[in-house]
């Protein structure tokens with residue numbers, strides 16, 4: 001007779017609720033058999049009683065029916081089921097037969113027709129203490145936790161107006177670069193620069209050819225608010241590292257998601273490499289492939305000569321050059337900067353990173369001129385493998401909304417990474433997943449000078465509200481975001497027809513050259529209202545944007561962070577207005593509250609304020625209708 005019954009783990013197929021139909025049927029059969037036995041037991045004493053002669057009074061005594069005993073003091077069934085998940089491991093009372101009537105039960109237990117012992121045939125014996133109970137009880141939730149480098153980042157102050165560090169307080173920076181910084185009106189470092197620049201310079205203390213002490217330096221991840229100066233945080237140390245290079249080779253590669261952003265970053269590199277032998281090449285597809293090739297390599301009598309030390313690229317065009325530009329080599333690459341890293345991780349399906357990594361290592365059997373420090377494919381680290389110095393490849397990730405999802409970051413193959421962050425560490429990858437899916441997972445940090453507003457409005461009055469805001473506030477540079485290029489175009493046509501404001505649109509309707517011109521005009525203040533898709537939401541640094549309007553509410557918190565981050569940059573002030581329909585209000589406000597938006601002010605636009613604009617607006621609407629019809633006709637022709 002078994003004293004206890006072990007409900008063994010039935011294997012992965014049967015473990016979850018998805019256990020096969022077979023498993024479910026068996027469990028159900030067991031339960032039915034248990035109940036049948038129980039009923040049998042209850043009947044038996046009654047039958048015995050009936051067989052016995054009546055009591056002295058000649059009356060049959062009725063035994064009160066005992067209620068079924070329940071675990072935990074007889075909680076109702078539904079409640080007990082819910083509690084199953086919490087006290088995992090305890091067998092459910094439905095599976096564990098009642099303890100009473102042990103002897104009778106054991107005696108009655110019929111053997112299985114196939115000759116198996118009774119316990120096996122019909123589940124646990126009634127008396128047995130049930131261990132396990134995998135089928136019924138839910139497994140306890142495994143709490144995800146972050147690796148130490150993500151959970152304990154190096155904290156960076158977020159206030160760029162308060163926590164400035166004078167240039168002379170970071171003596172590691174080359175005097176020529178310090179001079180250049182001053183010449184460009186920079187007398188202090190922003191907090192992120194004061195933290196990241198020394199850390200990067202320290203990792204190249206032995207020069208850029210070998211890591212400190214021969215070891216590969218840590219990869220760096222930087223998460224800091226929009227407009228907090230992340231660009232200079234990598235430009236200054238990279239330029240300094242390469243200042244004394246002897247041979248021109250591609251040593252630094254900066255990858256960014258859009259052409260405009262790449263152009264902006266290459267401009268900053270040009271400023272700080274000016275009057276140095278370093279050369280910067282921009283490969284984004286704005287020029288033809290052949291034209292770009294001319295800036296990367298030059299054919300010589302004995303092969304190719306590299307013409308760029310620093311390459312700033314968009315991923316697609318970069319891969320084109322890896323494939324199609326003879327002599328373009330990344331084998332001497334020392335720094336790989338991934339700006340807007342969370343966005344770049346989203347574009348990993350294009351497999352640009354594996355292509356870059358493959359190009360950074362020599363092919364099997366090839367011997368480079370610089371064979372002494374020739375990079376080898378990463379293998380298991382052993383005493384022998386670490387004793388030959390090789391040029392490290394250090395990855396540097398930057399974003400205002402850097403994901404903290406270890407699974408996503410894992411795709412980048414980071415080496416002993418180190419995180420610099422202004423935000424709070426998030427709790428786990430589940431949260432980070434939620435963030436990626438659009439739900440907020442933790443706190444993002446926003447520029448201190450940014451005020452957030454929302455404007456409740458109806459679908460019909462939305463364009464009128466935008467026009468009212470622009471005209472009422474009379475700012476010289478207003479950036480208005482929509483969720484699609486169609487919306488941008490229609491709003492642009494409407495605002496143009498309305499008049500009184502110089503307006504332009506920025507979207508994929510225009511080619512790179514036109515977009516560049518539009519940006520320039522906006523920067524110069526020739527365009528007062530720029531209506532844009534999210535093409536301009538990330539990284540674009542236009543001086544003096546005072547107002548950002550979310551004509552269409554962004555779906556994700558990340559998008560909101562980047563859109564509103566086009567204002568209140570570099571310690572300045574700015575305002576963000578989001579137009580919300582009644583149905584959007586609850587979800588949007590909750591998303592922002594959870595995402596760490598400091599304070600959201602409601603801005604009502606009473607109809608008496610809008611009324612004076614209505615006649616002009618209606619005229620503009622009918623003009624828009626005609627314009628749209630005309631465009632459709634032209635498209636069809």
Ligand SMILES: Nc1ncnc2c1ncn2[C@@H]1O[C@H](COP(=O)(O)OP(=O)(O)OP(=O)(O)O)[C@@H](O)[C@H]1O
Pocket residue numbers: 185186187188189190193224225226227228229230231232399400538539540541565569570
């Ligand atoms: N130390 C500094 N002092 C004054 N201005 C600075 C300093 N560092 C950067 N800036 C200016 O701050 C602005 C924003 O910098 P940058 O574009 O690097 O921000 P960012 O953190 O990359 O923003 P985003 O996340 O939106 O890309 C730029 O105009 C830049 O010239």
